[in-house]
Amino acid sequence: MKMKQLLSLLTDAAGFPSFAAAGKKGNGVLVAYFTWSPAQNTKQMAEQIAAATGGDLFRIEPEEAYPADYRKTVQIVKDEMQGNIRPKLKSTMTQEELDRYDTVFVGFPVWCYDAPMVVYSFLEPLDLSGKTVVPFATSGGGEMNDRNLRAKIPATFKDSLCIAGYSPGESSSRKITEWLSALGFSL
């Protein structure tokens, strides 16, 4: 018997994950999201996706929180977009941590027709090549424009889902479930 097979048998017998699975977290699904409004729409959508897929949640947060005042936040967001600014994050993931996942759901509220700049702050320093990235969003009524995201992040992208006027409940749950099934997740 080869050494690798022997080790594999021993680790399996001891209840440890086999070498093939070592290092992978959960089922290899990460649900990273940013949310801002008091309703926390995107957070709720992220939690539903994590519950349905068995994925791990990671909240993207700027080091300096956006003001609670809507108008002030809109102005800051416009300035960030015009200046192509990447706000500093409160915390992020290391490449090693990210590499425990094969599929990365990335969620955000649509801000000025794009993803908030903090989402780019999170994704750009990481190497997502070889991973599947699935964007999702909530919006006030507009569609998701993830062209920028797809152009800037080298990865294999799957069809995104944007729920306009998100509210928790049956209608949103059904949209999420149908979308995940179409992506091939067995729920």
Ligand SMILES: Cc1cc2nc3c(=O)[nH]c(=O)nc-3n(C[C@H](O)[C@H](O)[C@H](O)COP(=O)(O)O)c2cc1C
């Ligand atoms: C700065 C800012 C910009 C926004 N821009 C858009 C937009 O371009 N299109 C749209 O439909 N909704 C827009 N919205 C509304 C949010 O996308 C929507 O309320 C979202 O569900 C909020 O999600 P959250 O609770 O996770 O923050 C904007 C909201 C803010 C605060």
